[in-house]
Amino acid sequence: MNKILAALKILFKNPAYLFLALVLASVLFLIYFLVNDISLFRSAAAISGSLPFLWKVFANQVSMIARINGWFNVLAIGLVAVLGGINLALTILRVWRTRVFIGRASLMGILGTFGGALAASCSACTSALVSLLGITGGLAIFPFGGLEISLLAIVVLSASLYFASKSLVELGLT
Amino acid sequence: MRLRKKKKKIDAGKDLKLHPICYRLGSASNLRLRVYPAAVWVGAAIPILCFFGLIPGVFDPRNVGGALHHPPLPALAKLVGWVFLGRLAFGGGGSSLFLYFSGLIQWSVMAKFKFDWRQYQPLYLPLSIFLGGLAIAGAVIFTRGGEEMSTVANDFPPADSGEGKVEVSADDDPAFGDPNAPVTIIEFADYECPFCKSFFTETLPQIKEQYINTGKVRFVLRDLPLSFHEPAASKEAQAANCARDQKGDEGYFLYHDEIFARTASNGKGMPEADYASAASKLGLDVTAFNSCLSTEKFKDEIQGDLAAVDQLVQDNPTAFSQGIGTPTFFIGKSDRSGTIIGTLISGAQPFESFQRVIDALLE
Numbered sequence: 001m002n003k004i005l006a007a008l009k010i011l012f013k014n015p016a017y018l019f020l021a022l023v024l025a026s027v028l029f030l031i032y033f034l035v036n037d038i039s040l041f042r043s044a045a046a047i048s049g050s051l052p053f054l055w056k057v058f059a060n061q062v063s064m065i066a067r068i069n070g071w072f073n074v075l076a077i078g079l080v081a082v083l084g085g086i087n088l089a090l091t092i093l094r095v096w097r098t099r100v101f102i103g104r105a106s107l108m109g110i111l112g113t114f115g116g117a118l119a120a121s122c123s124a125c126t127s128a129l130v131s132l133l134g135i136t137g138g139l140a141i142f143p144f145g146g147l148e149i150s151l152l153a154i155v156v157l158s159a160s161l162y163f164a165s166k167s168l169v170e171l172g173l174t
Numbered sequence: 175m176r177l178r179k180k181k182k183k184i185d186a187g188k189d190l191k192l193h194p195i196c197y198r199l200g201s202a203s204n205l206r207l208r209v210y211p212a213a214v215w216v217g218a219a220i221p222i223l224c225f226f227g228l229i230p231g232v233f234d235p236r237n238v239g240g241a242l243h244h245p246p247l248p249a250l251a252k253l254v255g256w257v258f259l260g261r262l263a264f265g266g267g268g269s270s271l272f273l274y275f276s277g278l279i280q281w282s283v284m285a286k287f288k289f290d291w292r293q294y295q296p297l298y299l300p301l302s303i304f305l306g307g308l309a310i311a312g313a314v315i316f317t318r319g320g321e322e323m324s325t326v327a328n329d330f331p332p333a334d335s336g337e338g339k340v341e342v343s344a345d346d347d348p349a350f351g352d353p354n355a356p357v358t359i360i361e362f363a364d365y366e367c368p369f370c371k372s373f374f375t376e377t378l379p380q381i382k383e384q385y386i387n388t389g390k391v392r393f394v395l396r397d398l399p400l401s402f403h404e405p406a407a408s409k410e411a412q413a414a415n416c417a418r419d420q421k422g423d424e425g426y427f428l429y430h431d432e433i434f435a436r437t438a439s440n441g442k443g444m445p446e447a448d449y450a451s452a453a454s455k456l457g458l459d460v461t462a463f464n465s466c467l468s469t470e471k472f473k474d475e476i477q478g479d480l481a482a483v484d485q486l487v488q489d490n491p492t493a494f495s496q497g498i499g500t501p502t503f504f505i506g507k508s509d510r511s512g513t514i515i516g517t518l519i520s521g522a523q524p525f526e527s528f529q530r531v532i533d534a535l536l537e
Contacts, residue, residue, distance in 0.1 A: 039499070040521035047517070047530050060524040068368045 017089050025085025032077055033061060083158065340490050342504040344394040344512040345482065348418055348426040351392040357385070357535045358508045359528075360394045360516060362483060364500040365410035365430075366403035368439040369522040373501050375434070380525045385532055392508060395430065397479040398500050406443030408476055413449050413463075415472035420458050428456050493518055505531045 012018050034041055044057040066074045342360050359381070363370040378393075385391035399407030410433045417429035432452040436444040444452075453463040466472070487494045504516025505528070517531050 037521060039494075040523065043518050043520040044523060044527055047519070047527055053526065053530075056526060057523055061521075064369070064372055064522060068372065 017093055020092065021085045021089035023085075024088045025082045028084045029078060029081035030058070032081060033058065037061060339506070339515050340486065340493055340504060340518055342486065342506075342514055342516050343482065344514070345396065345479070346512075347394055347396045347479070348414075348423045348430075349392055349394040350423055350427050351386040352389040353392060354508075355386075355389055355392040356508055357391045357532055358394060358506060358514050358516075359391055359532075360396060360504045360514065362396050362398040362479075362498070362500060362502045364398050364400050364403055364407050365414070365433050365437060366407040366439055366441050366443065367400065367500040370501045371434050371437070371439055373522045374431075377522070377525050377528065381528055381532075384529075390536060391532060395427075396482070397476050398483055398498070398502070399476060399480070400500060403441040406437070406441055408473075409449075409467070410437065410443065411476050412470060412472045413453075413467055415475055416463050416466035417453065417456065417458055419466055419471070420462065421456070425456060425458065429453070432456070503528075505535065507535055 040061065041054070041057065044054060048054075062074060344358060344360055361373075363373075381391065381393070386393055397411040399411050414426050414429045414433060418426035421428070429452060432448075432455065433444065436448045436452065438444070449467060450460050450464060453460050483498060487498050499521065501522055503519040504514060505519065506514030506516035508514065519527055519531065
């Protein structure tokens with residue numbers, strides 16, 4: 001825990017990395033919804049390319065998923081995005097300082113970040129990303145509407161965060 | 175300066191704890207080459223596989239069954255895909271694109287920190303596979319793929335606003351609103367889909383108020399009961415058709431409202447007793463209704479809609495590269511033939527999406 005706190009401390013002390021983590025988290029949150037409902041956004045973009053309109057479609061999608069699957073699902077996806085953002089920022093920090101991309105932390109971070117993409121739901125009954133695993137019906141068939149995958153991604157990303165912090169401490173970067 | 179000092183302190187052999195897999199898979203002694211050879215392979219494999227997934231029309235757009243409508247290239251890609259990443263690469267353009275760039279970034283980030291050309295050795299094979307894939311895909315696009323592209327181009331005549339359009343028939347399916355309305359909306363819906371229910375409760379009332387009740391829009395509903403919502407989805411669709419059998423389109427839509435009000439969605443359906451009680455509430459002959467439902471009188475009608483959707487997807491592989499789900503809408507200028515050239519609205523989008531398309535057509 002101390003190692004994680006120490007790693008987070010250097011992240012939060014440095015405004016550039018903090019900003020990077022926030023941007024990455026926001027982008028991941030956006031991507032998690034976009035990739036799961038690309039046909040919806042594609043058709044919306046064909047109607048109008050205006051950003052306020054697309055933002056409205058995005059916000060509508062998030063709020064509808066929250067209403068149908070529960071706010072916990074959206075919060076879990078948000079948490080996955082935040083953890084993914086911190087993980088990626090820590091990976092960049094470590095790679096930048098050591099010039100080495102290495103370790104299970106980086107790999108787990110990537111796996112967790114990819115896994116997070118499976119967790120977001122879509123606002124249409126179709127085969128979402130989950131169908132790629134051979135499961136039809138998207139997240140609707142899961143008892144908790146995909147919350148299960150979010151929790152799994154959170155566990156993977158937390159472990160990744162631990163290993164990333166540990167290696168930063170061991171490398172004397174904290 | 176402080177950072178540089180710290181960098182010098184790192185002892186590659188002692189400080190960096192490598193996973194045993196690195197030693198097993200890594201062939202060179204240089205530390206920088208031990209950048210997770212397995213991860214390098216994965217990073218290289220993802221763009222290759224996703225590249226195949228990106229080619230429009232190559233894979234069955236519906237994706238779910240995994241059947242290929244367009245042989246021969248995919249045989250190799252499919253094999254590679256199943257072996258390595260299952261369907262991960264074939265999820266349609268969007269997810270493939272995401273994975274494609276993620277894989278490229280991952281690969282390039284790792285490759286960036288290798289300076290000795292010899293250290294690129296593990297990348298030779300994936301790189302040659304990738305380039306080979308590029309060559310094959312390029313050949314397909316410029317030969318057989320070219321024909322497909324031209325078909326796609328016909329399916330999407332460039333409209334004023336640039337949006338893609340699809341030709342859809344209203345068939346003889348239930349409709350409400352002025353039959354002479356200048357604009358027609360055709361919805362493909364599944365009674366068990368929570369997003370169809372969401373459209374019904376939130377967006378449809380606004381469309382009704384602004385466009386249908388004012389005679390500007392006619393609304394047609396076609397069935398698309400999804401397999402993972404069966405048997406409830408088909409049963410409800412048939413029940414609504416049984417109501418139509420007795421009381422016409424008005425009866426259909428009244429029963430339609432009852433279903434959405436009563437169903438628990440996601441295949442859970444509505445309680446068995448509710449079928450008859452909803453019919454009774456609407457003043458239908460319950461005995462005739464029950465008989466209609468138990469004999470599956472409208473099974474063929476539902477199957478007909480499903481076949482029409484299949485055809486639609488096959489005819490428009492680009493428009494439905496991510497498959498077709500519910501709700502799906504087509505909005506176009508009304509035509510006496512009952513067929514419209516409709517703008518596609520995928521999913522339960524906000525009222526503003528419908529408003530923009532309808533207003534553009536009414537201008």
